[in-house]
Amino acid sequence: MRGRPNLFASYAAEQGILPTTTKKVSAVLLVIAAITIPLEVLPVLSQFSQPSWLVLLNRSLIFLIAALGLNILVGLAGQVSLGHAFFMGVGAYTAAVLGGTGAGLWSLGLPIWVWLPLSGIIPALLGILIAPTAVRVRGLYLAIVTLGLVFIGEHIFRNANSIAGAPEVGREWPRLELRIWKEENPLIDFASDGNWFGVSLPGEAKTFYFLLVMAIVFVFLAKNLGRTRIGRSFAAIRDRDVAAEIMGVGEFRAKTQAFAISSFYAGVSGALFGVVVGRLIPETWNLFLSVQFVAIVLIGGAGTVAGTVLGSFFVVLMPRMVENVTRFLGDQAIDGGVLSIVGDFVVSIDGDFGLISLSAQGPGLSIFQLNQVIYGLLIAVFLISEPLGLFGIWIRIRNYWKGWPFTY
Amino acid sequence: MSGPLLEFENVSLSFKGVKALSGVSFGVQDGELFAIIGPNGAGKTSAFNCMNGVYKPQEGDIRWKGESILGRRPDRIAELGIARTFQNIELFAHMTVLENLLLGRHIRTDVGWFSGSFWTKKARREELDNRDKVEDIIDLLEIESWRQYPVALLPYGIQKRVELGRAVAMEPELLLLDEPVAGMNLEETEGMARFILDIREELGISIILVEHDMGLVMDIADRILVLDFGTPIAMGVPADVQRDPEVIKAYLGEDVVA
Numbered sequence: 334m335r336g337r338p339n340l341f342a343s344y345a346a347e348q349g350i351l352p353t354t355t356k357k358v359s360a361v362l363l364v365i366a367a368i369t370i371p372l373e374v375l376p377v378l379s380q381f382s383q384p385s386w387l388v389l390l391n392r393s394l395i396f397l398i399a400a401l402g403l404n405i406l407v408g409l410a411g412q413v414s415l416g417h418a419f420f421m422g423v424g425a426y427t428a429a430v431l432g433g434t435g436a437g438l439w440s441l442g443l444p445i446w447v448w449l450p451l452s453g454i455i456p457a458l459l460g461i462l463i464a465p466t467a468v469r470v471r472g473l474y475l476a477i478v479t480l481g482l483v484f485i486g487e488h489i490f491r492n493a494n495s496i497a498g499a500p501e502v503g504r505e506w507p508r509l510e511l512r513i514w515k516e517e518n519p520l521i522d523f524a525s526d527g528n529w530f531g532v533s534l535p536g537e538a539k540t541f542y543f544l545l546v547m548a549i550v551f552v553f554l555a556k557n558l559g560r561t562r563i564g565r566s567f568a569a570i571r572d573r574d575v576a577a578e579i580m581g582v583g584e585f586r587a588k589t590q591a592f593a594i595s596s597f598y599a600g601v602s603g604a605l606f607g608v609v610v611g612r613l614i615p616e617t618w619n620l621f622l623s624v625q626f627v628a629i630v631l632i633g634g635a636g637t638v639a640g641t642v643l644g645s646f647f648v649v650l651m652p653r654m655v656e657n658v659t660r661f662l663g664d665q666a667i668d669g670g671v672l673s674i675v676g677d678f679v680v681s682i683d684g685d686f687g688l689i690s691l692s693a694q695g696p697g698l699s700i701f702q703l704n705q706v707i708y709g710l711l712i713a714v715f716l717i718s719e720p721l722g723l724f725g726i727w728i729r730i731r732n733y734w735k736g737w738p739f740t741y
Numbered sequence: 742m743s744g745p746l747l748e749f750e751n752v753s754l755s756f757k758g759v760k761a762l763s764g765v766s767f768g769v770q771d772g773e774l775f776a777i778i779g780p781n782g783a784g785k786t787s788a789f790n791c792m793n794g795v796y797k798p799q800e801g802d803i804r805w806k807g808e809s810i811l812g813r814r815p816d817r818i819a820e821l822g823i824a825r826t827f828q829n830i831e832l833f834a835h836m837t838v839l840e841n842l843l844l845g846r847h848i849r850t851d852v853g854w855f856s857g858s859f860w861t862k863k864a865r866r867e868e869l870d871n872r873d874k875v876e877d878i879i880d881l882l883e884i885e886s887w888r889q890y891p892v893a894l895l896p897y898g899i900q901k902r903v904e905l906g907r908a909v910a911m912e913p914e915l916l917l918l919d920e921p922v923a924g925m926n927l928e929e930t931e932g933m934a935r936f937i938l939d940i941r942e943e944l945g946i947s948i949i950l951v952e953h954d955m956g957l958v959m960d961i962a963d964r965i966l967v968l969d970f971g972t973p974i975a976m977g978v979p980a981d982v983q984r985d986p987e988v989i990k991a992y993l994g995e996d997v998v999a
């Protein structure tokens with residue numbers, strides 16, 4: 334360690350992934366809290382241990398992996414892509430073909446350590462193949478080109494019936510279990526209810542632990558990429574591409590790398606999505622899925638890993654929250670509770686007037702449509718008022734408390 | 742003794758009829774501080790853009806150590822050891838001072854996405870080594886207190902210094918400075934002149950300086966090339982160029998000489 338004026342720590346400490354003690358402690362606490370969720374240790378978190386909540390938490394963790402990838406492409410390298418769902422689909426079907434066992438479909442029945450890495454590598458290679466077309470266009474045009482990718486992908490998936498299954502029917506993915514090769518009994522089963530170290534856990538909880546580890550690994554990978562040479566070159570291309578080239582950053586190379594890396598993340602996430610859900614229809618990998626990831630990145634705060642984590646949980650858990658609130662208001666309207674007037678106005682019950690209907694036939698928006706509207710509004714609000722997204726709001730709150738009680 | 746480090750031979754560049762450069766020839770020797778001056782629109786920045794490979798001249802040749810670099814990509818030219826600062830600051834606005842300087846190390850390092858993502862021993866060693874090199878530049882340019890600031894928040898004069906630092910971080914053999922003291926007061930200008938001379942003396946980097954501040958150019962340049970509407974009108978040591986009637990005419994207008 335060399336001493337220099339105005340340098341408060343050694344470079345090694347300062348360049349660390351979590352440079353301050355506060356950050357280290359909060360990261361560790363967060364992970365511990367997550368670990369305790371299925372064990373019902375903390376009363377505040379114990380409601381999340383219900384399988385219906387664990388399913389959503391699992392989906393958040395899966396989405397987080399894809400979102401980290403999109404954040405590298407959009408937030409770090411500044412390339413707006415709507416094609417993320419396509420690469421997720423490619424990863425998902427790579428896993429399905431390599432690991433699947435169903436009859437009548439292409440299935441090789443290989444173990445997870447084969448299909449999981451390849452479900453990232455294949456989309457990454459495809460990303461490199463497509464990059465030469467994509468990196469030539471910028472901004473809105475790139476959004477349109479990648480949008481085309483989703484439509485082409487949807488078309489292919491719907492017609493490749495021996496890979497993706499019949500339209501509206503789909504296919505099954507391999508189960509989440511670790512085998513050495515194709516033996517009968519898996520080494521570790523992450524999908525069924527059972528005992529781990531004497532604790533009886535539902536399958537969702539075991540899956541949760543597996544995904545938690547995966548998500549933490551990908552958070553580290555993304556964070557490390559962002560703070561080293563290649564991540565900086567992406568940010569340079571985003572901020573000023575001509576200056577970046579004059580500083581020796583090859584624009585084509587950097588954008589291609591960003592595409593490939595983000596597709597790798599997308600592919601792994603898509604594979605896990607298929608595996609954890611179990612069966613998906615070929616129409617899954619559509620524009621709306623892509624938009625959800627754009628929403629995560631923008632709502633969370635483009636360019637930051639912490640924001641992407643916040644955004645993933647927010648976007649996945651929000652529909653459930655919205656539904657809970659709507660149901661609560663509906664109950665209020667029926668029971669004549671304190672909020673019955675609000676409930677009457679907002680919720681359509683048995684086909685009467687209301688902005689939102691809980692049943693499919695009601696006159697109002699369905700919960701699904703309502704969520705789409707909310708995504709749209711949130712993206713617009715965050716783009717206009719808080720470019721750093723949820724992460725920016727967090728920074729503001731933190732700075733507020735740092736300065737407390739002096740609120741200047 | 743070998744030939745010049747960088748050489749322009751009869752370079753002409755035009756944009757849809759506008760002649761930005763016509764028949765420009767000069768050579769910059771190793772270790773030299775060469776200045777290019779001329780009125781607004783004379784083609785100075787265009788000449789830099791040709792050296793960087795951003796523009797491709799229609800005629801003539803540009804050689805680096807005797808080898809033509811015409812048609813090479815900007816990032817390949819950077820790798821040869823040519824660094825640059827810009828007339829209108831071109832820092833990476835969302836990155837901190839430190840990150841901007843570290844980005845300058847791009848061509849001198851080679852940790853890829855894999856080592857970077859996994860924070861391998863190699864990546865760690867390189868990052869720390871880079872940080873050391875960058876700290877030397879921070880010392881040299883006296884920007885210690887700005888390290889962690891996003892550059893967009895810095896005062897103009899400091900941004901100019903950070904940009905110089907980013908170019909120096911590339912460990913170039915030749916440094917192109919496009920109006921490094923534009924918009925600076927006397928004190929800041931003197932400070933910048935000192936940094937430029939330090940860079941040449943201590944780091945042994947050859948420099949091409951484009952600048953409107955005649956006092957500065959006459960003080961520190963070894964030789965000067967004068968452009969007017971893209972045409973070279975004089976070249977030589979400051980004392981000769983200063984007295985050249987063509988130069989006086991270009992700068993002060995016809996009537997003064999007449």
Ligand SMILES: Nc1ncnc2c1ncn2[C@@H]1O[C@H](COP(=O)(O)OP(=O)(O)OP(=O)(O)O)[C@@H](O)[C@H]1O
Nearest residue numbers: 756759760761780781782783784785786787788828
């Ligand atoms: N990309 C471009 N497209 C069209 N014309 C250009 C372009 N770049 C430069 N020019 C023209 O070339 C001429 C020379 O411009 P240049 O920027 O090189 O001048 P300069 O000597 O740097 O001037 P200044 O002192 O104002 O910076 C000008 O007439 C300018 O309008």
Ligand SMILES: [Mg+2]
Nearest residue numbers: 785786787828
């Ligand atoms: Mg200029």
